[in-house]
Amino acid sequence: MAASIFNSQPFLAADMSKIKEQLLAHLQNEVFCRLGVSPVHGIGVFAVRTIPMGENPLASRVNYKEVKFSHAELKKLPRGVRKEIETFCYFDKDAVFVPEIGMNSMNMAIYLNHSKDPNVRYRKNGQLKTLKDIKAGEELFLDYDQSYGEKHTFN
Numbered sequence: 172m173a174a175s176i177f178n179s180q181p182f183l184a185a186d187m188s189k190i191k192e193q194l195l196a197h198l199q200n201e202v203f204c205r206l207g208v209s210p211v212h213g214i215g216v217f218a219v220r221t222i223p224m225g226e227n228p229l230a231s232r233v234n235y236k237e238v239k240f241s242h243a244e245l246k247k248l249p250r251g252v253r254k255e256i257e258t259f260c261y262f263d264k265d266a267v268f269v270p271e272i273g274m275n276s277m278n279m280a281i282y283l284n285h286s287k288d289p290n291v292r293y294r295k296n297g298q299l300k301t302l303k304d305i306k307a308g309e310e311l312f313l314d315y316d317q318s319y320g321e322k323h324t325f326n
Contacts, residue, residue: 183318193233201230204279204311211284213281213309222305227298229279237268245269286312293318 179317209215222228237260245253245267252274259281261268270278280299283291289301289312305311 197230197232201227203228206279206282207310209284209310211286211310211312213284214282215284216279216282218305218307218309218311220307222301224301224303226301228305228311229299229300231278233272233276235270235272238271240267240269241265242267255321280313283311283313285315287314288312289314289317 184280203218203220203226204216205219206214207217216229240266242262245256248256255260255274256267256269259274260270270276290302290305290309291311291313292302293313294300299313301311
């Protein structure tokens with residue numbers, strides 16, 4: 172039996188074959204993006220190949236939910252951790268939503284930059300959808316106002 176370097180649980184050869192098959196299908200059919208330096212702001216999400224209209228450009232094999240916390244519940248966390256949560260997690264005046272997978276795993280969607288002429292948007296089910304074909308090398312943009320239901324201003 173082989174063991175993963177990330178997990179001490181051994182895999183049976185049959186299990187590994189199925190995992191490899193699923194992973195290859197994901198790589199072939201669902202990997203469209205990379206992170207890169209954005210000319211708009213900081214880090215952005217860029218297409219590594221053409222992404223067809225209607226596609227979820229950031230489909231992941233990791234499914235998770237966000238956990239709702241009050242601001243008070245997070246107040247005693249170390250300052251640096253609170254800053255990461257403020258930077259990368261959705262929050263409003265009443266609550267903060269932290270991914271159940273924690274802060275050491277990443278969802279590329281947090282690097283989508285804002286545009287009033289977006290090429291992706293969130294569906295009602297929370298998954299992203301491309302609004303048009305996106306060419307390789309093109310940056311993906313989300314309209315924060317439309318997606319989060321509030322007005323955003325930037326300096």
